[in-house]
Amino acid sequence: MMEKMIFGRYIPGDSFVHLLDPRSKLIFVFAYIVIVFIANNTVTYVLLLVFTLFVILMSRIRLYFLINGLKPVLILLVFTFLIHIFFTREGNIIFELGFFQVYEEGLRQGIFISIRFVVLVFITSILTLTTSPISITDGLEVLLNPLKKIKLPVHELALMMSIALRFIPTLMDETDKIMKAQMARGSDLSAGPLKDRIKAVVPLLVPLFVSAFKRAEDLATAMEVRGYRGGEGRTRYRKLKWDWRDTVSILILVVLTALLIFLRD
Numbered sequence: 298m299m300e301k302m303i304f305g306r307y308i309p310g311d312s313f314v315h316l317l318d319p320r321s322k323l324i325f326v327f328a329y330i331v332i333v334f335i336a337n338n339t340v341t342y343v344l345l346l347v348f349t350l351f352v353i354l355m356s357r358i359r360l361y362f363l364i365n366g367l368k369p370v371l372i373l374l375v376f377t378f379l380i381h382i383f384f385t386r387e388g389n390i391i392f393e394l395g396f397f398q399v400y401e402e403g404l405r406q407g408i409f410i411s412i413r414f415v416v417l418v419f420i421t422s423i424l425t426l427t428t429s430p431i432s433i434t435d436g437l438e439v440l441l442n443p444l445k446k447i448k449l450p451v452h453e454l455a456l457m458m459s460i461a462l463r464f465i466p467t468l469m470d471e472t473d474k475i476m477k478a479q480m481a482r483g484s485d486l487s488a489g490p491l492k493d494r495i496k497a498v499v500p501l502l503v504p505l506f507v508s509a510f511k512r513a514e515d516l517a518t519a520m521e522v523r524g525y526r527g528g529e530g531r532t533r534y535r536k537l538k539w540d541w542r543d544t545v546s547i548l549i550l551v552v553l554t555a556l557l558i559f560l561r562d
Contacts, residue, residue, distance in 0.1 A: 306466045308426050313542060314356035315427045319436030321543035325550055326424045332550075333413055335557040342412050344560065348553055349416040356423050363419055374414055381407035425462060434459035435537055460516070464509075471508050475501055 309315075314322070336342050353360055367374070385403030392399040425433075437455035445451050479500060 306426060307429050308358065309429075310357055310427065312355060312357040312427070314352065314423065316542060317427075317546060318537055318539050318543045319428050319432040320439055320537060321539065321546055322424055322428055323433070323436050323440060325546055326420055328550055328554075329420050330417060332554045332557060333417060335554070335561060336409070336413070338560070338562050340560050341557050342409055344553075344556060345416050346412060349419050352423060353419065356427050358423060358426055363422060366422055367415065367418060370418065374411055377414060378407040378411050381410060430459045430463040431535070433462065435535070439537060464512070467512070468505070468509060472501070472505055475504050475508075 317325075333345060336345050350360075353363065382399055382403050385406050386398070386400050387403070388401035388405075390398050391401050391404065428436075434455045437458060438452050441449070441451040441455060
Protein backbone atom coordinates (compact mmCIF):
# COMPACT_ATOMS: atom_id res chain seq x y z
CA MET A 298 0.00 0.00 0.00
CA MET A 299 2.73 2.46 0.94
CA GLU A 300 4.50 2.22 -2.41
CA LYS A 301 1.26 3.38 -4.04
CA MET A 302 1.43 6.77 -2.32
CA ILE A 303 2.19 9.29 -5.06
CA PHE A 304 1.44 12.61 -3.33
CA GLY A 305 4.73 14.45 -2.83
CA ARG A 306 6.69 12.49 -5.45
CA TYR A 307 8.32 14.20 -8.43
CA ILE A 308 8.70 12.64 -11.90
CA PRO A 309 11.01 14.63 -14.22
CA GLY A 310 9.72 15.24 -17.73
CA ASP A 311 9.32 17.73 -20.58
CA SER A 312 5.55 17.78 -21.02
CA PHE A 313 3.48 20.95 -21.36
CA VAL A 314 2.61 20.79 -17.65
CA HIS A 315 6.22 20.12 -16.60
CA LEU A 316 7.38 23.24 -18.46
CA LEU A 317 4.87 25.55 -16.76
CA ASP A 318 6.12 28.10 -14.25
CA PRO A 319 5.52 26.83 -10.69
CA ARG A 320 3.65 30.05 -9.90
CA SER A 321 1.07 29.40 -12.62
CA LYS A 322 0.68 25.78 -11.48
CA LEU A 323 0.13 26.85 -7.88
CA ILE A 324 -2.41 29.50 -8.93
CA PHE A 325 -4.10 26.93 -11.18
CA VAL A 326 -4.38 24.30 -8.42
CA PHE A 327 -5.59 26.70 -5.73
CA ALA A 328 -8.17 28.17 -8.12
CA TYR A 329 -9.24 24.71 -9.29
CA ILE A 330 -9.88 23.64 -5.69
CA VAL A 331 -12.33 26.55 -5.45
CA ILE A 332 -14.10 26.21 -8.81
CA VAL A 333 -14.70 22.48 -8.30
CA PHE A 334 -17.40 23.52 -5.81
CA ILE A 335 -19.23 25.43 -8.55
CA ALA A 336 -20.31 22.14 -10.17
CA ASN A 337 -23.76 21.00 -9.04
CA ASN A 338 -25.24 18.85 -11.81
CA THR A 339 -24.36 15.98 -14.13
CA VAL A 340 -23.14 18.17 -17.01
CA THR A 341 -20.79 20.25 -14.84
CA TYR A 342 -19.30 17.19 -13.14
CA VAL A 343 -18.75 15.48 -16.50
CA LEU A 344 -17.02 18.67 -17.66
CA LEU A 345 -14.74 18.54 -14.60
CA LEU A 346 -13.87 14.90 -15.31
CA VAL A 347 -13.12 15.60 -18.99
CA PHE A 348 -10.97 18.61 -18.10
CA THR A 349 -9.05 16.65 -15.46
CA LEU A 350 -8.37 13.88 -17.98
CA PHE A 351 -7.15 16.56 -20.42
CA VAL A 352 -4.70 17.89 -17.81
CA ILE A 353 -3.46 14.34 -17.15
CA LEU A 354 -2.96 13.84 -20.89
CA MET A 355 -0.98 17.09 -21.15
CA SER A 356 1.21 16.05 -18.20
CA ARG A 357 2.04 12.65 -19.80
CA ILE A 358 1.49 10.96 -16.44
CA ARG A 359 -0.09 7.55 -16.86
CA LEU A 360 -3.70 7.42 -15.71
CA TYR A 361 -3.13 3.93 -14.30
CA PHE A 362 -0.36 5.35 -12.10
CA LEU A 363 -2.71 8.02 -10.73
CA ILE A 364 -5.51 5.51 -10.13
CA ASN A 365 -3.09 3.36 -8.15
CA GLY A 366 -2.31 6.45 -6.12
CA LEU A 367 -5.97 6.58 -5.04
CA LYS A 368 -5.67 3.27 -3.18
CA PRO A 369 -4.25 4.77 0.06
CA VAL A 370 -7.29 7.09 0.28
CA LEU A 371 -9.83 4.59 -1.05
CA ILE A 372 -11.29 3.99 2.42
CA LEU A 373 -12.02 7.71 2.82
CA LEU A 374 -13.58 7.81 -0.65
CA VAL A 375 -15.85 4.82 0.06
CA PHE A 376 -16.75 6.20 3.50
CA THR A 377 -17.78 9.55 1.99
CA PHE A 378 -19.90 7.78 -0.62
CA LEU A 379 -21.65 5.60 1.96
CA ILE A 380 -22.37 8.56 4.24
CA HIS A 381 -24.46 10.13 1.46
CA ILE A 382 -26.12 6.81 0.63
CA PHE A 383 -27.22 6.22 4.23
CA PHE A 384 -28.08 9.73 5.42
CA THR A 385 -29.43 11.60 2.39
CA ARG A 386 -33.14 10.83 2.21
CA GLU A 387 -34.45 12.96 -0.61
CA GLY A 388 -36.06 12.04 -3.91
CA ASN A 389 -37.46 8.69 -4.97
CA ILE A 390 -36.46 5.37 -3.43
CA ILE A 391 -34.48 3.40 -6.01
CA PHE A 392 -33.51 0.42 -3.80
CA GLU A 393 -34.99 -1.02 -0.62
CA LEU A 394 -33.97 -3.98 1.52
CA GLY A 395 -35.73 -4.12 4.87
CA PHE A 396 -34.93 -0.93 6.77
CA PHE A 397 -32.14 -0.08 4.31
CA GLN A 398 -33.25 2.37 1.63
CA VAL A 399 -31.30 4.10 -1.10
CA TYR A 400 -32.72 7.40 -2.28
CA GLU A 401 -32.13 8.92 -5.69
CA GLU A 402 -30.65 12.13 -4.26
CA GLY A 403 -28.39 10.17 -1.89
CA LEU A 404 -26.92 8.16 -4.77
CA ARG A 405 -26.58 11.31 -6.86
CA GLN A 406 -24.79 13.27 -4.14
CA GLY A 407 -22.56 10.29 -3.31
CA ILE A 408 -21.41 10.03 -6.93
CA PHE A 409 -20.90 13.79 -7.26
CA ILE A 410 -18.87 14.11 -4.04
CA SER A 411 -16.76 11.10 -5.05
CA ILE A 412 -16.02 12.69 -8.43
CA ARG A 413 -15.10 15.94 -6.67
CA PHE A 414 -12.75 14.06 -4.35
CA VAL A 415 -11.10 12.15 -7.22
CA VAL A 416 -10.46 15.18 -9.44
CA LEU A 417 -8.99 17.13 -6.51
CA VAL A 418 -6.63 14.26 -5.68
CA PHE A 419 -5.61 13.95 -9.35
CA ILE A 420 -4.97 17.68 -9.83
CA THR A 421 -2.97 18.10 -6.61
CA SER A 422 -1.00 14.95 -7.44
CA ILE A 423 -0.21 16.33 -10.90
CA LEU A 424 1.22 19.45 -9.21
CA THR A 425 3.73 17.48 -7.11
CA LEU A 426 4.45 14.90 -9.82
CA THR A 427 5.41 17.57 -12.37
CA THR A 428 7.05 20.17 -10.09
CA SER A 429 10.24 19.70 -8.10
CA PRO A 430 10.16 20.61 -4.38
CA ILE A 431 12.66 23.43 -5.01
CA SER A 432 10.41 24.93 -7.70
CA ILE A 433 7.38 24.69 -5.41
CA THR A 434 9.32 26.52 -2.70
CA ASP A 435 10.36 29.29 -5.11
CA GLY A 436 6.85 29.65 -6.50
CA LEU A 437 5.22 29.79 -3.07
CA GLU A 438 7.73 32.34 -1.84
CA VAL A 439 7.11 34.65 -4.79
CA LEU A 440 3.32 34.35 -4.49
CA LEU A 441 3.44 35.03 -0.75
CA ASN A 442 5.88 37.94 -1.05
CA PRO A 443 3.19 40.60 -0.33
CA LEU A 444 2.78 39.07 3.14
CA LYS A 445 6.31 40.18 4.02
CA LYS A 446 4.84 43.63 4.65
CA ILE A 447 3.14 42.25 7.77
CA LYS A 448 6.42 40.66 8.93
CA LEU A 449 5.40 37.10 7.94
CA PRO A 450 8.45 34.80 7.42
CA VAL A 451 7.47 33.91 3.87
CA HIS A 452 10.70 32.15 2.90
CA GLU A 453 10.68 29.94 5.99
CA LEU A 454 7.00 29.04 5.52
CA ALA A 455 7.54 28.11 1.87
CA LEU A 456 10.60 26.06 2.80
CA MET A 457 8.70 24.18 5.52
CA MET A 458 5.84 23.35 3.15
CA SER A 459 8.28 22.13 0.51
CA ILE A 460 10.19 19.95 2.99
CA ALA A 461 6.90 18.53 4.31
CA LEU A 462 5.82 17.60 0.76
CA ARG A 463 9.20 16.01 0.08
CA PHE A 464 9.09 14.00 3.30
CA ILE A 465 5.68 12.42 2.57
CA PRO A 466 6.95 9.80 0.07
CA THR A 467 10.16 9.36 2.09
CA LEU A 468 8.23 8.51 5.25
CA MET A 469 5.86 6.25 3.30
CA ASP A 470 8.83 4.32 1.89
CA GLU A 471 10.35 4.10 5.38
CA THR A 472 7.05 2.81 6.78
CA ASP A 473 6.89 0.16 4.07
CA LYS A 474 10.43 -1.02 4.88
CA ILE A 475 9.69 -1.23 8.61
CA MET A 476 6.44 -3.14 7.96
CA LYS A 477 8.25 -5.67 5.79
CA ALA A 478 10.97 -6.04 8.42
CA GLN A 479 8.33 -6.64 11.12
CA MET A 480 6.54 -9.18 8.92
CA ALA A 481 9.85 -10.98 8.29
CA ARG A 482 10.14 -11.36 12.07
CA GLY A 483 6.69 -12.95 12.29
CA SER A 484 4.55 -9.90 13.06
CA ASP A 485 1.21 -9.76 11.21
CA LEU A 486 -0.38 -6.29 11.02
CA SER A 487 -3.38 -7.34 8.92
CA ALA A 488 -4.77 -10.34 10.80
CA GLY A 489 -6.33 -11.00 14.19
CA PRO A 490 -8.68 -8.94 16.37
CA LEU A 491 -8.64 -5.15 16.13
CA LYS A 492 -7.07 -4.88 19.60
CA ASP A 493 -4.13 -7.09 18.56
CA ARG A 494 -3.64 -5.16 15.33
CA ILE A 495 -3.52 -1.86 17.23
CA LYS A 496 -0.90 -3.33 19.58
CA ALA A 497 1.11 -4.53 16.57
CA VAL A 498 1.28 -0.94 15.24
CA VAL A 499 3.32 0.24 18.26
CA PRO A 500 6.54 -1.58 17.15
CA LEU A 501 5.98 0.12 13.79
CA LEU A 502 5.53 3.67 15.11
CA VAL A 503 8.57 3.74 17.40
CA PRO A 504 11.24 3.10 14.70
CA LEU A 505 9.29 5.32 12.28
CA PHE A 506 9.42 8.31 14.66
CA VAL A 507 13.10 7.62 15.42
CA SER A 508 13.87 7.54 11.70
CA ALA A 509 11.87 10.73 11.05
CA PHE A 510 13.66 12.65 13.80
CA LYS A 511 17.02 11.33 12.57
CA ARG A 512 16.28 12.50 9.01
CA ALA A 513 15.15 15.91 10.29
CA GLU A 514 18.34 16.26 12.33
CA ASP A 515 20.52 15.27 9.36
CA LEU A 516 18.70 17.79 7.16
CA ALA A 517 19.12 20.57 9.73
CA THR A 518 22.84 19.77 10.08
CA ALA A 519 23.33 19.74 6.30
CA MET A 520 21.59 23.12 5.94
CA GLU A 521 23.65 24.62 8.75
CA VAL A 522 26.93 23.30 7.31
CA ARG A 523 26.05 24.85 3.95
CA GLY A 524 25.55 28.22 5.60
CA TYR A 525 21.76 28.46 5.52
CA ARG A 526 20.60 31.45 7.60
CA GLY A 527 17.09 32.11 6.28
CA GLY A 528 15.79 34.02 3.28
CA GLU A 529 17.38 37.41 3.89
CA GLY A 530 20.00 38.23 1.28
CA ARG A 531 19.72 34.89 -0.49
CA THR A 532 19.85 34.72 -4.29
CA ARG A 533 18.49 32.05 -6.64
CA TYR A 534 20.39 29.97 -9.15
CA ARG A 535 17.22 29.28 -11.13
CA LYS A 536 15.10 32.27 -12.12
CA LEU A 537 11.36 31.80 -12.54
CA LYS A 538 10.09 32.77 -15.98
CA TRP A 539 6.44 33.30 -16.91
CA ASP A 540 5.85 32.57 -20.62
CA TRP A 541 2.96 31.96 -23.03
CA ARG A 542 2.22 28.50 -21.63
CA ASP A 543 1.42 29.96 -18.24
CA THR A 544 -0.88 32.62 -19.71
CA VAL A 545 -2.69 29.98 -21.80
CA SER A 546 -3.18 27.70 -18.78
CA ILE A 547 -4.73 30.53 -16.72
CA LEU A 548 -6.97 31.54 -19.64
CA ILE A 549 -8.16 27.94 -20.01
CA LEU A 550 -9.03 27.90 -16.31
CA VAL A 551 -11.00 31.15 -16.72
CA VAL A 552 -12.94 29.61 -19.64
CA LEU A 553 -13.63 26.48 -17.55
CA THR A 554 -14.93 28.63 -14.69
CA ALA A 555 -17.24 30.54 -17.04
CA LEU A 556 -18.58 27.28 -18.50
CA LEU A 557 -19.25 25.83 -15.05
CA ILE A 558 -21.12 28.97 -13.97
CA PHE A 559 -23.15 28.98 -17.20
CA LEU A 560 -24.04 25.25 -17.04
CA ARG A 561 -24.81 24.96 -13.31
CA ASP A 562 -28.43 24.77 -12.15
